[in-house]
Amino acid sequence: MDWxxxxxxxxxxxxxxxxxxxxxxxxxxxxxxxxxxxxxxxxKYQEQIEREKSASTLEREVLVYDGASQSMVLDLPVGAKGNLQLFRPSDARLDQELILEITEAGKTLVPLKNLKPGYWRVQLTWSEGGVDYYQEKKIHI
Structure with a gap:
């Protein structure tokens, strides 16, 4: 064969x-x-920045992941209303959204045992006392 x-x-x-x-x-x-x-x-990103600033001024940690019980612990006052979004970046079909309305005093547990193991982004947007807040956690189940 030639070139x-x-x-x-x-x-x-x-x-x-x-x-x-x-x-x-x-x-x-x-x-x-x-x-x-x-x-x-x-x-609407500027509104999001304002919500994050509001959440950073709180003296309590509102969104905490408890790995032992595989649940999110929400420290919200009675009367707070919000939205908890569970994002799975690798598969949007697994995303979930929960509407929250706090009616009892104390910490609220949101079980995550039924979620597929892996990386999740948990985003909480809520309103209390007329002020909007936002907090996000990255968790691994």
């Missing part, structure tokens, strides 16, 4: 390899965004 045929075969092999990669990437349907409406959330 011309070798170079030509190398080019054909490279083009075939690239075509295989393109076909694989086009057929892949298991790609999830962290959130579907990310543009709306980006616009």
């Amino acid at each position: 011309g045929k070798g170079i030509l075969l190398t080019i054909f092999a490279f083009v075939a390899f690239i075509m295989v990669l393109v076909v694989i990437s086009v057929k892949q349907d298991d790609i999830h965004l962290v959130t579907e409406n990310y543009y709306e959330k980006e616009i």
Whole structure:
């Protein structure tokens, strides 16, 4: 075989390899965004910053993960209303959202035993006394 045929075969092999990669990437349907409406959330980001600042001024830790009981411990006052979001970055189909309304004094336990083991982002947005708050924890179950 001479040089011309070798170079030509190398080019054909490279083009075939690239075509295989393109076909694989086009057929892949298991790609999830962290959130579907990310543009709306980006616009409201300043409000999010204000909520985080408000939460940092509190003298208590509101969102705590208890690894022994595999649950989130929420330290919220009676009358607080909020939203607890459980995000699984590797698979958006496992995401969960819980609406909270605290009616009893003391700490509230949210069991997480039914969640798939792995990395989770837990986001708590709540309102108490007319002020909005936000706190986030990254946990590994």
